[in-house]
Amino acid sequence: MSDKMYELAIIGAGPAGIAAAVECYLLGMRDIILIEKDENHNATIRKFYKDNKRVDKDWKGQKVDLDGNIYFIDGTKESTLDFFDEVIAKHSVELKTHTEVQKIQKNDDHFEVMITGGSIKAKHAVVTIGRMGKPNKPDYKIPSSIKKRVAYTLESCSLDEKVMVVGGGDSAIEYAVDLAHKNDVTICYRRENFRRANPTNQKDIAEALEREDVCAILGVNITALEEDNGKVKVVLDEGEAETYDRVIYAIGGTTPSAFLGSSGIEIEDGKPVHDENYMSNVEGLYVAGDITQESGGSIALGLNHGYAIANHILKV
Numbered sequence: 001m002s003d004k005m006y007e008l009a010i011i012g013a014g015p016a017g018i019a020a021a022v023e024c025y026l027l028g029m030r031d032i033i034l035i036e037k038d039e040n041h042n043a044t045i046r047k048f049y050k051d052n053k054r055v056d057k058d059w060k061g062q063k064v065d066l067d068g069n070i071y072f073i074d075g076t077k078e079s080t081l082d083f084f085d086e087v088i089a090k091h092s093v094e095l096k097t098h099t100e101v102q103k104i105q106k107n108d109d110h111f112e113v114m115i116t117g118g119s120i121k122a123k124h125a126v127v128t129i130g131r132m133g134k135p136n137k138p139d140y141k142i143p144s145s146i147k148k149r150v151a152y153t154l155e156s157c158s159l160d161e162k163v164m165v166v167g168g169g170d171s172a173i174e175y176a177v178d179l180a181h182k183n184d185v186t187i188c189y190r191r192e193n194f195r196r197a198n199p200t201n202q203k204d205i206a207e208a209l210e211r212e213d214v215c216a217i218l219g220v221n222i223t224a225l226e227e228d229n230g231k232v233k234v235v236l237d238e239g240e241a242e243t244y245d246r247v248i249y250a251i252g253g254t255t256p257s258a259f260l261g262s263s264g265i266e267i268e269d270g271k272p273v274h275d276e277n278y279m280s281n282v283e284g285l286y287v288a289g290d291i292t293q294e295s296g297g298s299i300a301l302g303l304n305h306g307y308a309i310a311n312h313i314l315k316v
């Protein structure tokens, strides 16, 4: 492993990580490395957004004025990924993919970013690993015989299946409405309505229910999944159990507490402790993006965090 000392190492190449890298570059910093465990940047967008998904700048109705230099606007999954491709290429940021960081260790005057088989040294470090590396899972056990039929993204879905989508937020609604074009879809949500979703998704799901493209089971909880001839039997706390070809959970993600804890970052109320500049309790080690948010941030928020961090590191 090289002994090179980077000015900045960023862990996680999602919107917040890319913004931290690019904004530091624009303020004159060089030797920036953006480390990503997946095969390319933005694994969350690639894996969890359905194809052609509409990407809203003001996601979930959170109105965000962009502070920095990355001009992000509404688009689609594909246009957003192309946009970030261009942003990275234009600013000569070194993107190191297929590299999972295990933890960050603080030495006297630098950080040692621990990866399989070695480490990368940097004077400053930013953790932007998001929450979707660990999507939320139900607390009941999923029998191993049906695990292949239970998923957290649309990757495994095919055609003409009977599918249950679990959840009632924006992601669940988008999954249900999209799958309904080619499948028989039921959405199951513990609340009585979809008021948490943004207005467009509320309208989309209302229309899909009206057309009977999607069926809804509201105000009930799933208590168990069981195998039924190789398929998934969904048992509810109220009403009849029903069997599906596939069950997709879209119930958010979890704070990567083990990673943060092993890097010395304190966690309070499920979020890493940080000051107004997104610096954690470890001097010179920053946190940004979704991991700093109670439940779900947004691309625009992540971009603003990256800008704030760049300004703080470079003392603008």
Ligand SMILES: Cc1cc2nc3c(=O)[nH]c(=O)nc-3n(C[C@H](O)[C@H](O)[C@H](O)COP(=O)(O)OP(=O)(O)OC[C@H]3O[C@@H](n4cnc5c(N)ncnc54)[C@H](O)[C@@H]3O)c2cc1C
Pocket: 011, 012, 013, 014, 015, 016, 017, 035, 036, 037, 038, 041, 042, 043, 044, 045, 048, 049, 050, 054, 055, 056, 057, 058, 059, 099, 100, 101, 102, 128, 129, 130, 131, 132, 133, 171, 259, 288, 289, 290, 291, 296, 297, 298, 299, 300, 302
């Ligand atoms: C289905 C869905 C739809 C959404 N739609 C919208 C929308 O329309 N508009 C909007 O603004 N927001 C939307 N969001 C939210 C948005 O995607 C997130 O707020 C945003 O991606 C958060 O950016 P981030 O940089 O904090 O983390 P992420 O985008 O999650 O990026 C984290 C990156 O870190 C990498 N990583 C994780 N652990 C490690 C490790 N140990 N080592 C190295 N790399 C690691 C991951 O592979 C990933 O690439 C949506 C989210 C979902 C799930």
